[in-house]
Amino acid sequence: MKKGFILAVSLFCSLATANENKVINYSSESRSGQEQFFLTGTQEGSYTIKSWQFDMEKATWDGKGEPKLAIGKAIDQAYKYFNKTELELGVKEVEFKPAFSREGTIIWYYLVTLTTLPYKFNSDEFEIVVLLSGEILKANGK
Numbered sequence: 001m002k003k004g005f006i007l008a009v010s011l012f013c014s015l016a017t018a019n020e021n022k023v024i025n026y027s028s029e030s031r032s033g034q035e036q037f038f039l040t041g042t043q044e045g046s047y048t049i050k051s052w053q054f055d056m057e058k059a060t061w062d063g064k065g066e067p068k069l070a071i072g073k074a075i076d077q078a079y080k081y082f083n084k085t086e087l088e089l090g091v092k093e094v095e096f097k098p099a100f101s102r103e104g105t106i107i108w109y110y111l112v113t114l115t116t117l118p119y120k121f122n123s124d125e126f127e128i129v130v131l132l133s134g135e136i137l138k139a140n141g142k
Contacts, residue, residue, distance in 0.1 A: 022054075022134070022135045022136065023081070023135075023136045023137075023138055024049060024053050024054055024135055024136065024137050024138065025138050026047075026048060026138065027050065027053060029050075030050075031050070031052050034050045034051045034052050035050070035051040035056075035101035035102070035103050035105055036048065036049075036050050036051070036101060036102070037049050037050075037051075037099040037100065037101050037105075037107055038099065038100075039097070039099045039109060039111075039129060039137070047129055047137045049099075049131075049137060051101070051105075054131055054133055054135045055133040055135065056105075056107065056133075057133075058131075058132060058133035058134070059107040059108065059109070059131045059132045059133040059135075060105070060106065060107055060108070060132070061108045061132060067096070067108060067132055068132045068133075069110070069130070069131075069132045069133070069134055071094055071096070071110065073134070074094065074110035074112055074130040075091055075094065075112055077112075077128070077130045077134060077136060078112040078114055078126070078128045078130065079114070081128050081136055082114065082126050082128070084114070084126075087117065088116070088117060089114040089115060089116060089117060089126060090114065090115055090116075090117045090119060091112070091113075091114060092113045092114060092115040092119075092125060093111075093112075093113040094110055094111070094112050094113070095110065095111040096108065096109075096110055097109055097110075097111060107131065107132070108131075108132045109129050109130060109131045109132065109137075110129070110130045110132075111127065111128075111129055112127070112128050112129075112130060113125055113126070113127045114126045114127075114128075
C-alpha cells in the first residue's frame with residue numbers, strides 16, 4: 001500500500017513539474033502574419049520556432065539592463081525539464097544567444113548544457129533551449 005501511494009505521489013509531482021514548464025515542440029503549421037525563428041549551432045540539431053508558439057513579448061530584450069529571465073532561472077528550468085538535481089548533473093555551459101526572423105525581429109534564449117557528475121571526459125550531456133519567456137524548446141525531430 002505504501003509503495004502504491006509513493007508511486008502515485010511521485011507521478012503526480014512529475015506531472016506537476018512537466019506542466020510547470022511549457023515545452024514547445026516543432027510544428028509545421030503555418031499561420032498568416034507569423035514570424036519564424038531559426039536557432040542553430042546546437043548539439044541536438046537546429047530549432048525552429050514560430051511566433052504564435054510562444055510569448056514573443058517576454059522573449060525579446062532591448063539590450064538594456066538585465067534580461068527578463070536570469071541565467072539562474074534558465075538553469076533551474078533545465079534541471080526541472082530533465083528531472084535531475086544538482087547532485088546528478090553539473091552545468092557545463094550556458095550561452096546567451098539571439099535568434100533572428102526574416103522580418104528582422106530578434107528574440108533571445110539560453111542554450112544550457114548540463115553534464116553528468118562526477119565529470120569525466122566524454123560524459124553524457126543534456127542540452128536544452130530556454131527562451132527569455134521561460135518556455136523550453138524541443139529539438140526538431142525529437
